[in-house]
Amino acid sequence: MILRNNLLIALTVFSFAFAKAQAPDDCNVMLSIFAENAKSKNYSEAYKQLGPLVEKCPDASLAIYQYGEQIFEYRLKKKEGEQKENVDGLLDMLNTQVTKYADKVDVTRKKIEIARTMQKYKVGTTEEQFNMLNNLFNSDRENFTDPNGMMTYFSLAEKQFKANKLSLQELFKIYDELTSNIESLQDERSKVVSDLLSKQETTALTDKEEKQIGYQEKNLKNYGIVMRSVNGTLGELADCDKLIPLYDAEFEANKTSKEWLSNVLVRLQKKDCTDDPLYIKSVKALHAINPSAKTAYGLGNIATSTDEKFKYWDQAIELGIDNDTKAYIFYKKGNLYKSKGQFGSARRAYLDATELRPSFGQPYLKIADMVANSTSSCGANPLEKRAIYWVAARYASKAGRVDPSLKRTAAKYVASYNGAAPSKADIFANSAYNSGDTITFNCWIGESVRIP
Numbered sequence: 332m333i334l335r336n337n338l339l340i341a342l343t344v345f346s347f348a349f350a351k352a353q354a355p356d357d358c359n360v361m362l363s364i365f366a367e368n369a370k371s372k373n374y375s376e377a378y379k380q381l382g383p384l385v386e387k388c389p390d391a392s393l394a395i396y397q398y399g400e401q402i403f404e405y406r407l408k409k410k411e412g413e414q415k416e417n418v419d420g421l422l423d424m425l426n427t428q429v430t431k432y433a434d435k436v437d438v439t440r441k442k443i444e445i446a447r448t449m450q451k452y453k454v455g456t457t458e459e460q461f462n463m464l465n466n467l468f469n470s471d472r473e474n475f476t477d478p479n480g481m482m483t484y485f486s487l488a489e490k491q492f493k494a495n496k497l498s499l500q501e502l503f504k505i506y507d508e509l510t511s512n513i514e515s516l517q518d519e520r521s522k523v524v525s526d527l528l529s530k531q532e533t534t535a536l537t538d539k540e541e542k543q544i545g546y547q548e549k550n551l552k553n554y555g556i557v558m559r560s561v562n563g564t565l566g567e568l569a570d571c572d573k574l575i576p577l578y579d580a581e582f583e584a585n586k587t588s589k590e591w592l593s594n595v596l597v598r599l600q601k602k603d604c605t606d607d608p609l610y611i612k613s614v615k616a617l618h619a620i621n622p623s624a625k626t627a628y629g630l631g632n633i634a635t636s637t638d639e640k641f642k643y644w645d646q647a648i649e650l651g652i653d654n655d656t657k658a659y660i661f662y663k664k665g666n667l668y669k670s671k672g673q674f675g676s677a678r679r680a681y682l683d684a685t686e687l688r689p690s691f692g693q694p695y696l697k698i699a700d701m702v703a704n705s706t707s708s709c710g711a712n713p714l715e716k717r718a719i720y721w722v723a724a725r726y727a728s729k730a731g732r733v734d735p736s737l738k739r740t741a742a743k744y745v746a747s748y749n750g751a752a753p754s755k756a757d758i759f760a761n762s763a764y765n766s767g768d769t770i771t772f773n774c775w776i777g778e779s780v781r782i783p
Contacts, residue, residue, distance in 0.1 A: 358388035362395065369398035374405045393432045399424040418452045439471045443480035450483055458496060461487040465505075472512055478553040485509055485561045499568065499577075503598060506565055510558065514655065514690065517554050520547045521690035521733040528729055548732065551690070555735040571604035579609050592617040596629055600656075605632045624650035628660065637667055658687035662694055674701045675775040685733075692734025696744065699726035702776055703748060709774035714761050717753050718770050721780045724748035758782060 361384050368377035381399050384391070403421035406412055425445045428436045446463040449455050464484040468475045475481070488505045491497040497505075524547050527540055536544075562569075578595050585591035592613050599610045614629035624647045631643030644660045652660070665680035678701065681694035703723040710716035724745045731741025758764055764782055771779040 358384075358391045361388060362391050366394055366398065369401065372405075374402050375411075378402050378406065390431070393428065393435055396424045396427045396432070400428070414452070418448065418454060421448055422454070437474070439467060439474040440477055440480075442467050443475070443477050443483075447479060447483050450487065457487060457490050457494070461491050468509070472508075475512065476516060478557045481509060481513065481557045482560045485564055489564050500594065502565075503569070503594070506561065506569070507597065507601075510561060511655075513554050513558055513561075514688075517551060517558075517690035517734075518688055520550045520554070523547045524551070525685070525689050525729070525733050528732060532725075544732075548735070551733070552735045559736070569598070569602055571599075571602055571607065574598060574602065575604060575607050575609050578613075582609065582612070586612075586616045587620060589617065589621050592620075593625065596625060600629070600632075605629075624648075624652035625656075628652055628656055631660070637671075640667070654687045658684040658691055661687070662691070665694060665697060669697060669701060674705065677701060678775075690733055692730035692737040692741070695726045695730035695733070696737065696741065699723040699730070699744060699748070702726060703751075705774065705776060709772050709776055712763075714753055714757060714764060715770055715772070717751065717757070718780055718782070719772065719776070720748040720752040721783075722772070722776060722778055724752070725780070753782075 361380065365377055365380045365384050368374075368380065377398065381395070381402060384395055385399070388395075400421060403417050403424060406417045407414065407421065411417075422445060425441050425448070429438055429441050429445070443464065446460050446467070449463075450457075450460045461484075464480065464487060468484060485505065488497060488502055492499065492502045524544055527536060527544050530536065530540075578598075581591070595613050596610070596617060599605060599607070599613070604610055610629070611633050614626055614633060617623075618626035618630060627643045627647035627650055631640045631647060634640040634643055641664065644664065648657055648660065661680045661684035665677045665684065668674075668677035668680055678698050681698050684694045685691050700723075702719060706716045706719050709719055727741050727744035727748060731738040731745070753761075755766075758766060764770075766782050768782045769779050770782065
């Protein structure tokens, strides 16, 4: 009882000091009391102190507005007080961080939060919200990395399109630029994961490196969610059966327009509509007026012989095609080599593709499939032939690690390959091998695997 009374007396003294504070030293006292409450998530008490602190000591510390942001987010989540008051308070906290402390906060991320808050609570018009994010994306694309911000941005763009305030081509342009940004971020994160997984094959990773893999895989998962969301939002508008009639009707009027033809080819290639006559005549028309890396790539896609395909694709690479397209060229080459049974050449092409696009997981699945189908030509004895499946499982696992969209598919392949590999009983029954031994394959695979 005595302890409780003492606590009440202390709180009364603190509250009195808080209300009367004027001098700089008083601001420090106020800030200290406020920060302690906010840190301990005593948001109800901190909320009471926030108003007087902002009024009397507005420039005391960035922490006022960072904690204030948390307080209003909490109140909105718990539905405490009037929603409008809390939304206005949250926006005020965010805006103050941007205007007063631009050198200490991630301005782009805070502006994204402002636009998302406005969109979520219907502050301002959809057009204003879209313009905020559109201007931010175009002015600071490098730091526009927040997954939720990306989804909000494209969702608002689609609403602008439906309201006839954006043309279909403008929507596609935003889609192309946004997905290109996402793919670059995926590649950046996937390279970290891929390099560490390669290191792990021969060396034990440190705890820091293990955590780095987990952190980057979480990033990859989030960007995968964004990509699916953006593609889902675009929906049927970008399907071949919708695009082709749309562009076909405009072809005659635009067949000498470099810009129009380039846009058509990019769109049809992205959606893999390259078998349609529209694609073929668009490639030829653009190549006739402006031969380039893009048209060479297009001509390679429509060529009927392997030699002709390779000739045009190599020409596209020589002319400086972008790395994403170059990666797909190597992937397509890998598929052609694989179909002819030239597994060594196919693997080189597939790995070239992953070098250019570290988040490209499909080539690893293709290599895994080739490895798993080489048991008749690789391995000196039955156990070694089955041990090949461990190599296949390694490649399949890597596919799912660098490309979260393949995680489930890759996991099924890994389980299948590991199921076909030697069991512990098989290893125990074979006197020539022990757990921990290394088997090296001297066929086209040319890799080693350690017996688990």
